[in-house]
Amino acid sequence: MSPTSDLDPSHLVLTLSCPDRPGIVAAVAGLLAEHGGNITESQQFGDPLSGLFFMRVQVTTQAPADVLRADLTALAHRFEMSWQLDLAGRPVRTLVMVSTTAHCLNDLAFRQRSEGLPVDLVAVVSNHDLLRPMADFYDIPFHHVPVTSATKAAAEARLLELVEELDVELVVLARYMQILSDDLCRRLQGRVINIHHSFLPSFKGARPYAQAHERGVKLIGATAHYVTGDLDEGPIIEQDVERVDHTHAVEHLVALGQDVERRALARAVRWHAEHRVLLDGTRTIVFR
Structure with missing residues:
Protein backbone atom coordinates (compact mmCIF):
# COMPACT_ATOMS: atom_id res chain seq x y z
CA MET A 1 0.00 0.00 0.00
CA SER A 2 1.26 3.43 -0.88
CA PRO A 3 0.76 6.01 1.86
CA THR A 4 -1.53 8.90 1.05
CA SER A 5 1.41 11.31 1.19
CA ASP A 6 2.91 9.52 -1.85
CA LEU A 7 -0.16 10.12 -4.00
CA ASP A 8 -0.28 12.75 -6.71
CA PRO A 9 -2.66 15.45 -5.39
CA SER A 10 -3.48 16.48 -8.95
CA HIS A 11 -4.70 13.02 -10.01
CA LEU A 12 -8.39 12.75 -9.18
CA VAL A 13 -11.25 10.35 -9.79
CA LEU A 14 -14.77 11.64 -10.35
CA THR A 15 -17.83 9.39 -10.27
CA LEU A 16 -21.39 10.50 -10.91
CA SER A 17 -24.90 9.37 -11.70
CA CYS A 18 -27.91 11.35 -12.87
CA PRO A 19 -31.01 11.12 -15.06
CA ASP A 20 -29.84 10.39 -18.61
CA ARG A 21 -30.06 13.24 -21.09
CA PRO A 22 -27.97 14.73 -23.91
CA GLY A 23 -24.92 16.83 -23.07
CA ILE A 24 -23.71 15.21 -19.83
CA VAL A 25 -20.34 13.98 -21.13
CA ALA A 26 -19.70 17.25 -22.95
CA ALA A 27 -20.54 19.27 -19.84
CA VAL A 28 -18.28 17.20 -17.57
CA ALA A 29 -15.39 17.14 -20.02
CA GLY A 30 -15.79 20.85 -20.71
CA LEU A 31 -15.73 21.74 -17.01
CA LEU A 32 -12.59 19.67 -16.45
CA ALA A 33 -10.95 21.24 -19.50
CA GLU A 34 -11.72 24.71 -18.15
CA HIS A 35 -9.69 23.76 -15.08
CA GLY A 36 -6.76 22.52 -17.14
CA GLY A 37 -7.78 18.92 -16.69
CA ASN A 38 -6.31 16.10 -18.73
CA ILE A 39 -8.62 13.07 -18.73
CA THR A 40 -6.58 9.87 -18.32
CA GLU A 41 -9.48 7.42 -18.11
CA SER A 42 -13.20 7.75 -18.85
CA GLN A 43 -16.08 5.28 -18.80
CA GLN A 44 -19.81 5.86 -19.01
CA PHE A 45 -23.05 3.92 -19.28
CA GLY A 46 -26.67 4.86 -19.82
CA ASP A 47 -29.08 2.34 -18.30
CA PRO A 48 -32.24 2.12 -20.41
CA LEU A 49 -34.07 0.32 -17.58
CA SER A 50 -33.54 2.88 -14.83
CA GLY A 51 -33.10 5.88 -17.12
CA LEU A 52 -29.92 6.79 -15.27
CA PHE A 53 -26.50 7.75 -16.62
CA PHE A 54 -23.29 6.69 -14.89
CA MET A 55 -19.76 8.01 -15.40
CA ARG A 56 -16.28 7.52 -13.96
CA VAL A 57 -13.45 9.87 -14.95
CA GLN A 58 -9.81 10.04 -13.88
CA VAL A 59 -8.22 13.40 -14.49
CA THR A 60 -5.04 15.31 -13.73
CA THR A 61 -5.46 18.99 -12.94
CA GLN A 62 -3.65 21.67 -10.99
CA ALA A 63 -6.91 23.46 -10.16
CA PRO A 64 -7.52 24.04 -6.43
CA ALA A 65 -9.81 21.33 -5.09
CA ASP A 66 -12.25 23.80 -3.49
CA VAL A 67 -12.70 25.65 -6.80
CA LEU A 68 -13.25 22.41 -8.70
CA ARG A 69 -15.74 21.18 -6.11
CA ALA A 70 -17.68 24.43 -6.25
CA ASP A 71 -18.02 24.24 -10.02
CA LEU A 72 -18.94 20.54 -9.85
CA THR A 73 -21.63 21.40 -7.31
CA ALA A 74 -23.15 23.89 -9.75
CA LEU A 75 -22.97 21.35 -12.58
CA ALA A 76 -24.55 18.70 -10.36
CA HIS A 77 -27.48 20.99 -9.63
CA ARG A 78 -28.00 21.53 -13.35
CA PHE A 79 -28.07 17.79 -14.16
CA GLU A 80 -29.48 16.48 -10.83
CA MET A 81 -26.24 14.58 -10.22
CA SER A 82 -25.00 12.54 -7.32
CA TRP A 83 -21.22 12.72 -7.46
CA GLN A 84 -18.00 12.03 -5.61
CA LEU A 85 -14.47 13.39 -6.09
CA ASP A 86 -11.43 11.75 -4.54
CA LEU A 87 -7.70 11.25 -4.95
CA ALA A 88 -6.96 8.46 -7.42
CA GLY A 89 -5.41 5.53 -5.59
CA ARG A 90 -6.12 6.80 -2.07
CA PRO A 91 -6.26 3.82 0.32
Whole structure:
Protein backbone atom coordinates (compact mmCIF):
# COMPACT_ATOMS: atom_id res chain seq x y z
CA MET A 1 0.00 0.00 0.00
CA SER A 2 1.26 3.43 -0.88
CA PRO A 3 0.76 6.01 1.86
CA THR A 4 -1.53 8.90 1.05
CA SER A 5 1.41 11.31 1.19
CA ASP A 6 2.91 9.52 -1.85
CA LEU A 7 -0.16 10.12 -4.00
CA ASP A 8 -0.28 12.75 -6.71
CA PRO A 9 -2.66 15.45 -5.39
CA SER A 10 -3.48 16.48 -8.95
CA HIS A 11 -4.70 13.02 -10.01
CA LEU A 12 -8.39 12.75 -9.18
CA VAL A 13 -11.25 10.35 -9.79
CA LEU A 14 -14.77 11.64 -10.35
CA THR A 15 -17.83 9.39 -10.27
CA LEU A 16 -21.39 10.50 -10.91
CA SER A 17 -24.90 9.37 -11.70
CA CYS A 18 -27.91 11.35 -12.87
CA PRO A 19 -31.01 11.12 -15.06
CA ASP A 20 -29.84 10.39 -18.61
CA ARG A 21 -30.06 13.24 -21.09
CA PRO A 22 -27.97 14.73 -23.91
CA GLY A 23 -24.92 16.83 -23.07
CA ILE A 24 -23.71 15.21 -19.83
CA VAL A 25 -20.34 13.98 -21.13
CA ALA A 26 -19.70 17.25 -22.95
CA ALA A 27 -20.54 19.27 -19.84
CA VAL A 28 -18.28 17.20 -17.57
CA ALA A 29 -15.39 17.14 -20.02
CA GLY A 30 -15.79 20.85 -20.71
CA LEU A 31 -15.73 21.74 -17.01
CA LEU A 32 -12.59 19.67 -16.45
CA ALA A 33 -10.95 21.24 -19.50
CA GLU A 34 -11.72 24.71 -18.15
CA HIS A 35 -9.69 23.76 -15.08
CA GLY A 36 -6.76 22.52 -17.14
CA GLY A 37 -7.78 18.92 -16.69
CA ASN A 38 -6.31 16.10 -18.73
CA ILE A 39 -8.62 13.07 -18.73
CA THR A 40 -6.58 9.87 -18.32
CA GLU A 41 -9.48 7.42 -18.11
CA SER A 42 -13.20 7.75 -18.85
CA GLN A 43 -16.08 5.28 -18.80
CA GLN A 44 -19.81 5.86 -19.01
CA PHE A 45 -23.05 3.92 -19.28
CA GLY A 46 -26.67 4.86 -19.82
CA ASP A 47 -29.08 2.34 -18.30
CA PRO A 48 -32.24 2.12 -20.41
CA LEU A 49 -34.07 0.32 -17.58
CA SER A 50 -33.54 2.88 -14.83
CA GLY A 51 -33.10 5.88 -17.12
CA LEU A 52 -29.92 6.79 -15.27
CA PHE A 53 -26.50 7.75 -16.62
CA PHE A 54 -23.29 6.69 -14.89
CA MET A 55 -19.76 8.01 -15.40
CA ARG A 56 -16.28 7.52 -13.96
CA VAL A 57 -13.45 9.87 -14.95
CA GLN A 58 -9.81 10.04 -13.88
CA VAL A 59 -8.22 13.40 -14.49
CA THR A 60 -5.04 15.31 -13.73
CA THR A 61 -5.46 18.99 -12.94
CA GLN A 62 -3.65 21.67 -10.99
CA ALA A 63 -6.91 23.46 -10.16
CA PRO A 64 -7.52 24.04 -6.43
CA ALA A 65 -9.81 21.33 -5.09
CA ASP A 66 -12.25 23.80 -3.49
CA VAL A 67 -12.70 25.65 -6.80
CA LEU A 68 -13.25 22.41 -8.70
CA ARG A 69 -15.74 21.18 -6.11
CA ALA A 70 -17.68 24.43 -6.25
CA ASP A 71 -18.02 24.24 -10.02
CA LEU A 72 -18.94 20.54 -9.85
CA THR A 73 -21.63 21.40 -7.31
CA ALA A 74 -23.15 23.89 -9.75
CA LEU A 75 -22.97 21.35 -12.58
CA ALA A 76 -24.55 18.70 -10.36
CA HIS A 77 -27.48 20.99 -9.63
CA ARG A 78 -28.00 21.53 -13.35
CA PHE A 79 -28.07 17.79 -14.16
CA GLU A 80 -29.48 16.48 -10.83
CA MET A 81 -26.24 14.58 -10.22
CA SER A 82 -25.00 12.54 -7.32
CA TRP A 83 -21.22 12.72 -7.46
CA GLN A 84 -18.00 12.03 -5.61
CA LEU A 85 -14.47 13.39 -6.09
CA ASP A 86 -11.43 11.75 -4.54
CA LEU A 87 -7.70 11.25 -4.95
CA ALA A 88 -6.96 8.46 -7.42
CA GLY A 89 -5.41 5.53 -5.59
CA ARG A 90 -6.12 6.80 -2.07
CA PRO A 91 -6.26 3.82 0.32
CA VAL A 92 -9.78 3.43 1.66
CA ARG A 93 -9.96 2.99 5.44
CA THR A 94 -11.33 -0.52 5.86
CA LEU A 95 -12.54 -2.64 8.77
CA VAL A 96 -12.67 -6.42 8.25
CA MET A 97 -15.09 -8.63 10.16
CA VAL A 98 -14.38 -12.36 10.55
CA SER A 99 -15.47 -15.36 12.58
CA THR A 100 -13.19 -18.42 12.50
CA THR A 101 -12.33 -18.86 8.80
CA ALA A 102 -9.05 -17.23 7.82
CA HIS A 103 -8.64 -17.41 4.05
CA CYS A 104 -10.38 -14.16 3.07
CA LEU A 105 -8.76 -12.07 5.81
CA ASN A 106 -5.35 -13.51 4.98
CA ASP A 107 -5.83 -12.81 1.29
CA LEU A 108 -6.93 -9.20 1.76
CA ALA A 109 -4.11 -8.46 4.20
CA PHE A 110 -1.52 -10.03 1.90
CA ARG A 111 -2.80 -8.15 -1.14
CA GLN A 112 -2.80 -4.88 0.79
CA ARG A 113 0.78 -5.45 1.91
CA SER A 114 2.27 -6.97 -1.24
CA GLU A 115 0.06 -6.29 -4.25
CA GLY A 116 -1.07 -2.70 -3.84
CA LEU A 117 -4.69 -3.35 -2.89
CA PRO A 118 -5.79 0.26 -2.25
CA VAL A 119 -7.15 -0.20 1.27
CA ASP A 120 -5.86 0.70 4.70
CA LEU A 121 -6.87 -2.16 7.02
CA VAL A 122 -7.43 -0.26 10.25
CA ALA A 123 -9.09 -3.03 12.30
CA VAL A 124 -10.18 -6.64 12.42
CA VAL A 125 -13.38 -7.30 14.39
CA SER A 126 -14.35 -10.85 15.28
CA ASN A 127 -16.94 -12.63 17.38
CA HIS A 128 -14.21 -15.19 18.18
CA ASP A 129 -10.60 -14.81 19.30
CA LEU A 130 -9.20 -17.45 16.94
CA LEU A 131 -7.82 -15.14 14.25
CA ARG A 132 -6.08 -12.68 16.57
CA PRO A 133 -2.62 -14.15 15.74
CA MET A 134 -3.21 -13.54 12.04
CA ALA A 135 -4.19 -9.92 12.66
CA ASP A 136 -1.12 -9.52 14.87
CA PHE A 137 1.09 -10.96 12.11
CA TYR A 138 -0.14 -8.30 9.70
CA ASP A 139 0.01 -5.62 12.43
CA ILE A 140 -3.73 -4.90 12.26
CA PRO A 141 -5.48 -4.00 15.55
CA PHE A 142 -7.79 -6.84 16.62
CA HIS A 143 -11.08 -6.35 18.47
CA HIS A 144 -12.87 -9.31 20.01
CA VAL A 145 -16.59 -8.50 20.09
CA PRO A 146 -18.57 -11.60 21.14
CA VAL A 147 -22.09 -11.93 19.78
CA THR A 148 -25.03 -13.79 21.29
CA SER A 149 -28.74 -13.24 20.91
CA ALA A 150 -28.62 -11.30 24.18
CA THR A 151 -25.59 -9.15 23.23
CA LYS A 152 -26.23 -8.56 19.51
CA ALA A 153 -27.41 -4.96 19.98
CA ALA A 154 -24.42 -4.12 22.16
CA ALA A 155 -22.04 -5.77 19.69
CA GLU A 156 -23.42 -3.73 16.80
CA ALA A 157 -23.20 -0.57 18.90
CA ARG A 158 -19.53 -1.35 19.51
CA LEU A 159 -19.00 -1.86 15.78
CA LEU A 160 -20.51 1.54 15.04
CA GLU A 161 -18.26 3.08 17.70
CA LEU A 162 -15.22 1.62 15.94
CA VAL A 163 -16.46 2.82 12.56
CA GLU A 164 -16.74 6.34 13.98
CA GLU A 165 -13.51 6.30 16.00
CA LEU A 166 -11.39 4.90 13.18
CA ASP A 167 -13.02 6.93 10.40
CA VAL A 168 -13.92 3.69 8.60
CA GLU A 169 -15.15 4.06 5.03
CA LEU A 170 -15.65 0.38 4.14
CA VAL A 171 -16.64 -2.68 6.19
CA VAL A 172 -15.83 -6.10 4.71
CA LEU A 173 -17.56 -9.23 5.97
CA ALA A 174 -14.80 -11.74 5.23
CA ARG A 175 -16.77 -14.84 6.20
CA TYR A 176 -18.30 -13.16 9.25
CA MET A 177 -20.96 -15.68 10.16
CA GLN A 178 -23.46 -13.29 11.71
CA ILE A 179 -26.48 -11.55 10.23
CA LEU A 180 -26.42 -7.76 10.57
CA SER A 181 -29.58 -6.06 11.78
CA ASP A 182 -31.76 -4.04 9.41
CA ASP A 183 -30.90 -0.87 11.31
CA LEU A 184 -27.15 -1.44 10.96
CA CYS A 185 -27.52 -2.23 7.26
CA ARG A 186 -29.39 1.03 6.73
CA ARG A 187 -26.82 3.08 8.65
CA LEU A 188 -23.94 1.63 6.63
CA GLN A 189 -25.76 1.41 3.30
CA GLY A 190 -23.37 1.06 0.36
CA ARG A 191 -20.39 0.69 2.71
CA VAL A 192 -20.52 -3.02 3.61
CA ILE A 193 -19.33 -5.79 1.27
CA ASN A 194 -20.02 -9.44 2.03
CA ILE A 195 -18.60 -12.57 0.45
CA HIS A 196 -21.20 -15.32 0.18
CA HIS A 197 -19.89 -18.81 -0.47
CA SER A 198 -22.40 -19.50 -3.23
CA PHE A 199 -23.29 -18.26 -6.69
CA LEU A 200 -26.29 -16.17 -5.66
CA PRO A 201 -29.24 -16.18 -5.98
CA SER A 202 -28.88 -19.96 -5.57
CA PHE A 203 -28.18 -21.61 -2.22
CA LYS A 204 -28.72 -18.73 0.17
CA GLY A 205 -28.15 -18.87 3.91
CA ALA A 206 -26.13 -21.50 5.77
CA ARG A 207 -24.27 -24.55 4.37
CA PRO A 208 -24.45 -23.58 0.68
CA TYR A 209 -21.78 -26.10 -0.35
CA ALA A 210 -23.79 -28.91 1.22
CA GLN A 211 -26.89 -27.60 -0.58
CA ALA A 212 -24.96 -27.49 -3.85
CA HIS A 213 -23.65 -31.02 -3.33
CA GLU A 214 -27.16 -32.32 -2.71
CA ARG A 215 -28.30 -30.81 -6.00
CA GLY A 216 -25.35 -32.26 -7.93
CA VAL A 217 -24.17 -28.93 -9.33
CA LYS A 218 -21.47 -28.79 -12.00
CA LEU A 219 -20.33 -25.30 -11.07
CA ILE A 220 -19.74 -23.83 -7.63
CA GLY A 221 -19.24 -20.15 -7.08
CA ALA A 222 -18.94 -17.19 -4.77
CA THR A 223 -20.67 -13.82 -4.76
CA ALA A 224 -19.39 -10.51 -3.42
CA HIS A 225 -22.25 -8.11 -2.81
CA TYR A 226 -23.30 -5.06 -0.84
CA VAL A 227 -25.14 -5.89 2.34
CA THR A 228 -28.80 -4.94 2.79
CA GLY A 229 -31.45 -5.88 5.30
CA ASP A 230 -32.56 -8.72 3.01
CA LEU A 231 -30.31 -11.74 3.63
CA ASP A 232 -27.98 -12.41 0.67
CA GLU A 233 -30.07 -10.13 -1.57
CA GLY A 234 -27.84 -7.03 -1.83
CA PRO A 235 -26.53 -5.60 -5.14
CA ILE A 236 -23.95 -7.96 -6.63
CA ILE A 237 -20.47 -6.60 -7.37
CA GLU A 238 -18.58 -9.70 -8.52
CA GLN A 239 -19.04 -13.44 -8.96
CA ASP A 240 -16.65 -16.27 -9.78
CA VAL A 241 -17.05 -20.00 -10.43
CA GLU A 242 -15.13 -23.28 -10.42
CA ARG A 243 -16.12 -26.40 -12.37
CA VAL A 244 -16.83 -29.54 -10.31
CA ASP A 245 -18.32 -32.98 -10.90
CA HIS A 246 -19.86 -35.97 -9.15
CA THR A 247 -16.52 -37.08 -7.70
CA HIS A 248 -16.23 -34.01 -5.46
CA ALA A 249 -17.36 -34.54 -1.87
CA VAL A 250 -18.62 -31.63 0.22
CA GLU A 251 -15.18 -31.07 1.79
CA HIS A 252 -13.66 -30.84 -1.71
CA LEU A 253 -16.25 -28.26 -2.70
CA VAL A 254 -15.42 -26.26 0.43
CA ALA A 255 -11.68 -26.29 -0.35
CA LEU A 256 -12.20 -25.25 -3.97
CA GLY A 257 -14.80 -22.70 -2.93
CA GLN A 258 -12.47 -20.94 -0.54
CA ASP A 259 -10.17 -20.07 -3.43
CA VAL A 260 -13.12 -18.76 -5.44
CA GLU A 261 -14.32 -16.72 -2.45
CA ARG A 262 -11.04 -14.92 -1.89
CA ARG A 263 -10.69 -14.08 -5.60
CA ALA A 264 -14.20 -12.65 -5.90
CA LEU A 265 -13.91 -10.68 -2.66
CA ALA A 266 -10.52 -9.19 -3.53
CA ARG A 267 -11.80 -7.95 -6.89
CA ALA A 268 -14.93 -6.46 -5.34
CA VAL A 269 -12.94 -4.67 -2.64
CA ARG A 270 -10.45 -3.33 -5.17
CA TRP A 271 -13.17 -2.05 -7.50
CA HIS A 272 -15.01 -0.39 -4.61
CA ALA A 273 -11.80 1.23 -3.34
CA GLU A 274 -11.00 2.49 -6.83
CA HIS A 275 -14.50 4.01 -7.11
CA ARG A 276 -15.42 1.69 -9.96
CA VAL A 277 -18.74 0.51 -8.50
CA LEU A 278 -21.88 2.64 -8.71
CA LEU A 279 -25.25 1.60 -7.34
CA ASP A 280 -28.15 1.31 -9.77
CA GLY A 281 -31.10 0.32 -7.59
CA THR A 282 -30.77 -3.39 -6.82
CA ARG A 283 -27.89 -3.72 -9.32
CA THR A 284 -24.41 -2.29 -9.70
CA ILE A 285 -22.56 -0.64 -12.54
CA VAL A 286 -18.90 -1.78 -12.44
CA PHE A 287 -16.39 0.16 -14.54
CA ARG A 288 -13.49 -2.31 -14.69
